[in-house]
Structures are given as C-alpha cells and as structure tokens.
Amino acid sequence: EDQVTQSPEALRLQEGESSSLNCSYTVSGLRGLFWYRQDPGKGPEFLFTLYSAGEEKEKERLKATLTKKESFLHITAPKPEDSATYLCAVRAGTASKLTFGTGTRLQVTL
Amino acid sequence: DVKVTQSSRYLVKRTGEKVFLECVQDMDHENMFWYRQDPGLGLRLIYFSYDVKMKEKGDIPEGYSVSREKKERFSLILESASTNQTSMYLCASSYNLGRSYEQYFGPGTRLTVT
Numbered sequence: 001e002d003q004v005t006q007s008p009e010a011l012r013l014q015e016g017e018s019s020s021l022n023c024s025y026t027v028s029g030l031r032g033l034f035w036y037r038q039d040p041g042k043g044p045e046f047l048f049t050l051y052s053a054g055e056e057k058e059k060e061r062l063k064a065t066l067t068k069k070e071s072f073l074h075i076t077a078p079k080p081e082d083s084a085t086y087l088c089a090v091r092a093g094t095a096s097k098l099t100f101g102t103g104t105r106l107q108v109t110l
Numbered sequence: 111d112v113k114v115t116q117s118s119r120y121l122v123k124r125t126g127e128k129v130f131l132e133c134v135q136d137m138d139h140e141n142m143f144w145y146r147q148d149p150g151l152g153l154r155l156i157y158f159s160y161d162v163k164m165k166e167k168g169d170i171p172e173g174y175s176v177s178r179e180k181k182e183r184f185s186l187i188l189e190s191a192s193t194n195q196t197s198m199y200l201c202a203s204s205y206n207l208g209r210s211y212e213q214y215f216g217p218g219t220r221l222t223v224t
Contacts, residue, residue, distance in 0.1 A: 034212055043114075043200050043215035044153075087153070091211050096141050096160055096204070097168065098213060102152035 002027045002092050006101035013108050016077050021104045023088030024070040033071050034098060035064050036087040044087055078108045113137070114216035116201050122222045129188040131219050133201030140206035142184035143213060144168075144176060146197040153200065159184055160206055191223045 003026045013019055025033065032051055036044035048057040050066040057064045061082060063074045073086055085105045089098040117132035133142065143158040145168075155168030157176040165176050173195060177185045184203075188195055198220050202213040 032211055036215075041218070041220070043202075043218045046212050046214060049212050089153075089213075096206055096211060097143065097155055097158055098211070100153040102150065 002090060002099040004088055004090055004099050004101035006086075006088050006104050008104060009102070010105040011107070013075075013078055013106070015079055015108055015110050018074070018076045018078070020075070021073040021086055021106070022070060023073070023101055025088075025090050027090050027092040027099070029093045030090060031093065031095075032091040033066055034089040034091070035062075035071070035073055036089065038085045038087055038103070040085075075106070078106075080108045080110060082106065083108045114201060114203055114214055116199075116216040116219050118219050119217060120220050120222075122224065123188075123191050124224055125192060127191050127223075129191050129221065129223075131186040131188075131199055131201075131221070133184045133186075133203075133216055134182055135184075135201075135203040135214070136182065137203065137214070138181065139203035139214075140181075141204045141211075141213075142178065143202040143204075144174075144184065144186045145200045145202065146170070146195075147200055147218075148197050156186065193223050195221065196223045197221060 007022045035047040038044040048064045053068045085103040087103045089100040113136045144156045145153045159165045159178040175187045200218045201216040204213045
C-alpha cells in the first residue's frame with residue numbers, strides 16, 4: 001500500500017526565517033510526486049510535479065526537490081502570505097489516482 | 111487556467127436526506143475525482159471516473175454513489191445522509207495521458223448533516 005508521511009505537522013516561522021518541509025513516501029513505482037498549497041476553507045492549489053530523483057522545481061520563494069525516498073519543500077525568506085497548509089501526494093504505477101499526506105500547516109509571523 | 115467549480119460552498123442537510131454535490135470542469139479532462147477532507151485524516155478518495163459513465167471506488171465509497179453522464183460533469187450522491195458524512199468535499203480533475211496527472215481542485219463544499 002502506498003504511504004505518504006509529512007513532517008512536521010505544524011511549523012511556525014518568523015518572516016525571513018528559511019526552513020524545509022519533508023514528505024517521505026513508500027510506493028511501488030513512483031510516477032510523480034506532487035506538491036499543493038491549501039488555504040483555510042479552500043481547495044488545494046497545484047504547485048509542482050517532480051518525476052525523478054535529483055529533479056528540482058522552483059516558484060518564487062519555494063523550491064521542491066526529490067530523492068528516492070523523500071521530497072523537500074524549501075521555503076526561502078518566507079512572508080506571512082506563505083502561511084498555508086502544504087500537501088504532498090504521490091502517483092504510483094499505472095494508477096490515475098494520487099495518495100495524499102496529511103499536510104504541514106505553516107504559519108509565518110512578522 | 112483550469113477551472114473546476116462545485117455547485118455549493120456550504121450546505122446543511124438533515125439526516126436521511128438525499129444529497130447531490132455537483133462538479134464541473136472546463137479543461138476537457140478525462141479523470142474526475144471526489145474526496146472528503148477531515149482534520150487529522152487528510153484527503154481521502156471516495157470515487158473517481160476516468161471516462162463518461164465509468165467509475166471506480168476509492169478508499170471510502172460506503173454511503174456514496176457517483177454519476178458521470180457528460181465528460182465535464184461529475185456528481186456525488188449521498189443516498190441517505192448521516193451525521194458522520196459531515197465534512198469538506200472536494201472535487202478534482204486531471205488529464206489521463208502522458209505524464210500530466212496533476213489534479214486541479216474545486217473550491218470545496220462544506221457539508222453539515224444535522
């Protein structure tokens with residue numbers, strides 16, 4: 001069974017304090033790892049897809065990286081507007097569906 | 111931009127009522143999905159569809175059914191609503207070809223069953 005574990009559950013940063021969120025996975029035949037951002041009361045918003053170990057993607061203050069066992073979402077010099085829950089998901093084999101982690105709730109304060 | 115819309119943002123229903131949640135996407139995606147999201151449990155897949163009139167059970171299909179009569183529209187039906195179906199319901203869609211399997215989500219429906 002595919003498993004996705006995200007850590008920490010919650011993270012509180014001061015503005016400008018860089019950090020990383022972790023997503024570790026156990027799947028048979030990874031076909032994609034996905035990062036989403038979710039604001040309270042809203043649907044998840046797609047950020048990145050990573051397909052193979054060593055791949056990196058960047059968007060503004062966010063950079064996602066992938067190894068054979070985990071992915072990191074690095075947040076550089078975060079701002080309060082980066083506060084959200086960040087979700088990680090994997091696609092395995094020929095399946096169309098994704099398996100989601102439970103997310104990391106990030107709060108960035110002034 | 112991909113647009114996924116859901117029929118209601120908030121819904122309050124009584125126990126035993128039949129409930130319809132509707133989702134529409136405008137990107138000609140083959141796949142459509144229904145999830146529920148609960149604190150501490152994350153996103154759990156209820157049903158998905160990979161083509162018109164085709165459906166597959168997800169991880170928690172009990173108490174739910176779905177209908178997909180047109181490619182752009184996917185409905186979730188609660189045959190007899192119960193209080194344990196109070197949740198946030200999220201619809202998503204994706205392509206079903208190549209590598210592009212990222213799912214795009216609607217805004218969600220917060221359903222309360224009393």
